[in-house]
Amino acid sequence: MQGKQPVIQELNKLLTGELTAADQYFLHSRVYENWGLSRLYERAEHERVEELEHASRLIHRILFLEGVPDVASRAPIKTGPPVPDMLRADLDYELLGVQNLKAAIAVTEREQDYDTREILVDLLKDTEEDHTYWLEQQLGLIAKIGLANYLQSAIGSSLGSP
C-alpha cells in the first residue's frame, strides 16, 4: 500500500530513535556487566532487545507503506559513568522518544493513517509505562536508599561467579 510521505518520514525518524536507544542500552548493559552489576545488566539487555523489537515493527510498517527504512542513521548517544548519570541519560532518551511518538501520532491523524497510528500508540504505551517508569523508579530508589545500597542490590547474583 502506498503510504503518505510525511508518515513515512516520521516512521524513519522514530526508527533512528529506536536504533539509537538500542545502541545506548547495548553500551550500558555491557558496562554494567563489566562492573559486575548483573541485575542492571539483565534489565538493560532486556531493554535493548525491546528497542530492536520496536525498530522491527517500524521497519515492517515502512515496507508495507512502500517506503525505504533508514537503518543507518543514529542520534548521538548519551552516557555516564557513574550509574545515576547512565540511568538519567536513558530516561532522557525515553522521554524524547515519548515526545517524538506523540508528534508522529499527530501526523498520522492529519494524514488519516489510522493503522500506523495504532502501531505508534502501542509503542507509546511500552515507552511510557515500561521503560520510562522503570528508569524513574531506579532514580527514585537511589534518592531514597542512597547509591551504595542501590548498587549493592544491583549486583544481584553475580557474586562468586567467574
Ligand SMILES: [Fe+2]
Ligand atoms: Fe522503543
Ligand SMILES: [Fe+2]
Ligand atoms: Fe524504550
